[in-house]
Amino acid sequence: MNIDIEDLAKEFGPERALHPVSLSIPSGALIALLGPSGSGKTTLLRILAGLEFPTSGCVRFDGADATGLSIQARRAGFVFQNYALFRHMTVFENVAYGLRAKPRRERPTRAEIDRRVTRLLEMIQLPEIGSRYPNQLSGGQRQRVALARALAIEPRMLLLDEPFGALDARVRKDLRQSLRDIHDRTGLTTVFVTHDQEEAMELADLVVIMSMGRIEQIGKPADIRARPVSDFVRAFTAA
Amino acid sequence: MRAKILRSPSPLPGFGVSFAIMMTALSFVVLLPIGALLGRGFMTGPAELWDMVNSRRIWAALMLSFRAALIASLINLFFGLMLAWVLVRYRFWGRRVIDAAVDLPFALPTAVAGIALSALYAPNGIFGQALAPLGLQVAYTEVGIWVALIFIGLPFVVRTVQPVIGELEPDLEEVSATLGARRAYTLRRVVLPALTPALFSGFALALARSVGEYGSVIFIAGNIPNVTEIAPLLIVIRLEEYNYDAAAAIGIAMLILSFAMLLGINAIQIWSRRRIGLV
Amino acid sequence: MSDFTPAQTGRATAEPRPVRYLLIGGTTVFVALFLFAPLLTVFTEALADGWRSALAALSLPDARAAARMTLSIAAIAVPLNAIFGLAAAWAIAKFDFSGKAFLITLIDLPFSVSPVVAGLMLVLLFGANSSLGVWLMANDMRVVFAFPGILLATLFVTFPFVARELIPVMIEQGRTEEEAALTLGASGWRTFLTVTLPNIRWALLYGVLLCNARAMGEFGAVAIVSGKIRGKTATMPTMVEMFYNEYLSVAAFSLAAVLAMLALLTLLLKTLLEWRHADLLAATRLH
Structure with a gap:
C-alpha cells in the first residue's frame, strides 16, 4: 500500500509539532524517519497510525483519503518503543489479541487463531515461548513478540517507533537484519522512527531526515551521504 | 537492645x-x-465462647454486619471504579470539587453522617418521601444499612484505584486500538486486568471498615433485633448490661470473622496475580 | 472507502463522547445523592427553626461542655500521635532491621478493628470487672467513664494516621541528606530539625490534619469508654447522639453542623496541601 502525506501539520496548543509536510511513500518500501528528539518524527508516525489527528492536511492510503479513518479501521501494525506488551497475558495471548478482538463474524476460528499465532512465532524464531509471560523474556524477545503481535492482524503497513531504542548494541544488530528479513518476506510498506543515523542508513531504502517539525531531506542513504542539502543534514549524518 | x-x-x-x-x-x-x-x-475458653455466641440474635447480627458490608462494598467497587476513572481521565466543570468531596466520609464524623442519612431517608425526610410512592423504604431496613456503608466505604475504593489509573501506560490502550480492538474490548481486556489488584485492595479495605462500622449505621438502621441489629450495636447493648463476657465473645467472633475474610481476599488476590503472571 | 468511520476529536483512545457524558453524569448524580445530600441535610436541619435556635442550641451548657471535651482530647491526642508518628517513621524509614513489615502491620491494626471493639477492649482492660480496673479504683484513679479512657480510645483509633503518611515519604527521601549533614558536623538532633523536618513538614501537617479530624469525630470507641455522662465525659459526637435520641433535632444538627464545618475545613486544607505540595506527600494513603 502506498501512503501519501499532503501538507500535514500538527499543533499541540501553541506548540507546532509539525509544519506542513508532504511525503510519498511507495508501496512496499522500508522508510526511516530520522531526526533528533523533538523533530516531529514520532508525531508523524502516530498520525499515520491514527493515534493523533492532524490539525490540517491529509493522509491517503492507496489514493483514498484516510485522514479521519479511525485507529481500529486503519489496520496499521504499530510497534511501540517499549513494545507495550500486555503483562497479564502470555506471549501466545499477546499475539492472538488482535484476532480475538475482531467482531464475532470476522473472528477466525480457534483452530485458525492457533495456526496463525504458531506460524508467527516461528517466523520470529521463537516457537517455544508461547506460554511465557512478557516479564520472563529478554528485551530482544519482547521486541520480536511485539512485531509478531502487530503482524497478526495482517496489517496494511508496519509502523515502528524507535524499535531498537531499548536494546543493547549487540542485540540491535541482529534485530535490524531480522526486521529487514520480515519486511522482505511480507512486502509490507514499513515506516520506522529512529534518531540513530547509522541504523537509518543501513536499514532503510529511503531516509526522511526531519528537524524542528520540518522535512529537511528525502533520499536514498547513499544520495544523502553524497549530497546533503543543508548544514543540518551534513552535521547530523556525519555523527 | x-x-x-x-x-x-x-x-x-x-x-x-x-x-x-x-x-x-x-x-x-x-x-x-x-x-x-x-x-x-x-x-x-472456646467452648464457653461458642455457647455465648451461638444464639439466634447474635448470629443474625453477625450475618447482617458481614452481608451488608459485602453488598455495600460490591456497590462501592462499581461506583468507586467509575468515579476514579472519571476523575483521572476526564476534565469537566466541578471535577476538583467532586475529587475533594470523595474524602468527605473520612472527614465527617460518623455520628453526623448517621443522623443526616437518617433524616434524609426517614419516612418524613426528602428521600424517604420521594421513595415512598415507589414502595421503597430505606430507613429502618437493611437497605438503610447499605446506604450508610456505601457512604463510609466509597473513599477506600476511589483512593486505592485512582493513583493506579493515573499510572496506566497510555501505550497499552493505544496498541490495543491499533490491533483493531474497540474501546469496550480494550477496557475489558487491557485496562480492567491492570486495575484488578487495586480494586481488590480497595474492596478489602472498604469491607473491613464497613463490617465494624457503628456510628453512621445505628441511626438509620432502626436496630430491630434479628432484623436490623448490627453486631457492633449488640456489643454496646451487652456492655450497657454489664455483661462483659458476652460482649467480649461477640468482639472476638467479629475479629475472627474479619480476619478470616481478609485472609480469604488476600488468598484470592495472590492466586489471581500468580495466574496472570504479575508476581 | 467502505470501512471509513469518523474519528473522535481529541485523544484517539478515549471513550466515545456519549459514554463520556454518561459516566460524568452518572458519577455527578451519585456523588450528589450519596455525599452532598447528607452534608446539605446537616445544615438545613440545623437551621430548620432559624439561626437563633441553632445558636441557642450551641450555647446550651451540655453542648459547650462537649465542645470543651472534644477540644481537650484533640489537643492532647494529636500531639502525642504526631510524636509517635515521627518516631515510628524515623525508626522504620531510616534504619534497616528485621520484622519491619510485621511492625507496619501492627501499626495499621487499628484501621481494621471496629471502633466499638476498640472501646470494648479498653473497658475489658480498665473496667470495674478487671483486676487492673479494681486496683485503679482502689487508688482513686478512673480510666473508663473518664478523661483518660476517652484519650486512650482516641489514641487507638487515630494511631496509624501520622505514621502511615510519613513512612512512605521518608522512605522515598532516603537518608543521604541526613548523612551529608552528619559529615558536615551537625549533631543528630540538629540534623533532624534542620534537614529531616523541613523535608517532611507538609506530610506531617497532612497526617496531623487527618488525625485531628478523626480525633474530634470519633464516635463508636468514645461512646463506649466515656459512658456519655452529660457535662462530664460527653464529647461533641456523643452529644449529637444524645440530643438526637431525645428528639432535640435542632440541637443535634447544630452541633453536627459545627462538626461538618470542621470536616469541610479539613477537606479544604487537605486539598490545598495536595495542590501545592503533592510531590512532598505520600502517593497513596488509606484511612
Whole structure:
C-alpha cells in the first residue's frame, strides 16, 4: 500500500509539532524517519497510525483519503518503543489479541487463531515461548513478540517507533537484519522512527531526515551521504 | 537492645530513642488492649465462647454486619471504579470539587453522617418521601444499612484505584486500538486486568471498615433485633448490661470473622496475580 | 472507502463522547445523592427553626461542655500521635532491621478493628470487672467513664494516621541528606530539625490534619469508654447522639453542623496541601 502525506501539520496548543509536510511513500518500501528528539518524527508516525489527528492536511492510503479513518479501521501494525506488551497475558495471548478482538463474524476460528499465532512465532524464531509471560523474556524477545503481535492482524503497513531504542548494541544488530528479513518476506510498506543515523542508513531504502517539525531531506542513504542539502543534514549524518 | 542486634549498622543516630517511643506507644495503645480482649477470650475458653455466641440474635447480627458490608462494598467497587476513572481521565466543570468531596466520609464524623442519612431517608425526610410512592423504604431496613456503608466505604475504593489509573501506560490502550480492538474490548481486556489488584485492595479495605462500622449505621438502621441489629450495636447493648463476657465473645467472633475474610481476599488476590503472571 | 468511520476529536483512545457524558453524569448524580445530600441535610436541619435556635442550641451548657471535651482530647491526642508518628517513621524509614513489615502491620491494626471493639477492649482492660480496673479504683484513679479512657480510645483509633503518611515519604527521601549533614558536623538532633523536618513538614501537617479530624469525630470507641455522662465525659459526637435520641433535632444538627464545618475545613486544607505540595506527600494513603 502506498501512503501519501499532503501538507500535514500538527499543533499541540501553541506548540507546532509539525509544519506542513508532504511525503510519498511507495508501496512496499522500508522508510526511516530520522531526526533528533523533538523533530516531529514520532508525531508523524502516530498520525499515520491514527493515534493523533492532524490539525490540517491529509493522509491517503492507496489514493483514498484516510485522514479521519479511525485507529481500529486503519489496520496499521504499530510497534511501540517499549513494545507495550500486555503483562497479564502470555506471549501466545499477546499475539492472538488482535484476532480475538475482531467482531464475532470476522473472528477466525480457534483452530485458525492457533495456526496463525504458531506460524508467527516461528517466523520470529521463537516457537517455544508461547506460554511465557512478557516479564520472563529478554528485551530482544519482547521486541520480536511485539512485531509478531502487530503482524497478526495482517496489517496494511508496519509502523515502528524507535524499535531498537531499548536494546543493547549487540542485540540491535541482529534485530535490524531480522526486521529487514520480515519486511522482505511480507512486502509490507514499513515506516520506522529512529534518531540513530547509522541504523537509518543501513536499514532503510529511503531516509526522511526531519528537524524542528520540518522535512529537511528525502533520499536514498547513499544520495544523502553524497549530497546533503543543508548544514543540518551534513552535521547530523556525519555523527 | 535486642533490636540493635537484628538491624544493620547505620551512621544515623536516634534509632534507640525512636524505636523505644514507637514500641512503648504501640504496646500501651494497641497491643495491651488487644491482649486484654484475646486474654479474656482465652480464659473463658472456646467452648464457653461458642455457647455465648451461638444464639439466634447474635448470629443474625453477625450475618447482617458481614452481608451488608459485602453488598455495600460490591456497590462501592462499581461506583468507586467509575468515579476514579472519571476523575483521572476526564476534565469537566466541578471535577476538583467532586475529587475533594470523595474524602468527605473520612472527614465527617460518623455520628453526623448517621443522623443526616437518617433524616434524609426517614419516612418524613426528602428521600424517604420521594421513595415512598415507589414502595421503597430505606430507613429502618437493611437497605438503610447499605446506604450508610456505601457512604463510609466509597473513599477506600476511589483512593486505592485512582493513583493506579493515573499510572496506566497510555501505550497499552493505544496498541490495543491499533490491533483493531474497540474501546469496550480494550477496557475489558487491557485496562480492567491492570486495575484488578487495586480494586481488590480497595474492596478489602472498604469491607473491613464497613463490617465494624457503628456510628453512621445505628441511626438509620432502626436496630430491630434479628432484623436490623448490627453486631457492633449488640456489643454496646451487652456492655450497657454489664455483661462483659458476652460482649467480649461477640468482639472476638467479629475479629475472627474479619480476619478470616481478609485472609480469604488476600488468598484470592495472590492466586489471581500468580495466574496472570504479575508476581 | 467502505470501512471509513469518523474519528473522535481529541485523544484517539478515549471513550466515545456519549459514554463520556454518561459516566460524568452518572458519577455527578451519585456523588450528589450519596455525599452532598447528607452534608446539605446537616445544615438545613440545623437551621430548620432559624439561626437563633441553632445558636441557642450551641450555647446550651451540655453542648459547650462537649465542645470543651472534644477540644481537650484533640489537643492532647494529636500531639502525642504526631510524636509517635515521627518516631515510628524515623525508626522504620531510616534504619534497616528485621520484622519491619510485621511492625507496619501492627501499626495499621487499628484501621481494621471496629471502633466499638476498640472501646470494648479498653473497658475489658480498665473496667470495674478487671483486676487492673479494681486496683485503679482502689487508688482513686478512673480510666473508663473518664478523661483518660476517652484519650486512650482516641489514641487507638487515630494511631496509624501520622505514621502511615510519613513512612512512605521518608522512605522515598532516603537518608543521604541526613548523612551529608552528619559529615558536615551537625549533631543528630540538629540534623533532624534542620534537614529531616523541613523535608517532611507538609506530610506531617497532612497526617496531623487527618488525625485531628478523626480525633474530634470519633464516635463508636468514645461512646463506649466515656459512658456519655452529660457535662462530664460527653464529647461533641456523643452529644449529637444524645440530643438526637431525645428528639432535640435542632440541637443535634447544630452541633453536627459545627462538626461538618470542621470536616469541610479539613477537606479544604487537605486539598490545598495536595495542590501545592503533592510531590512532598505520600502517593497513596488509606484511612
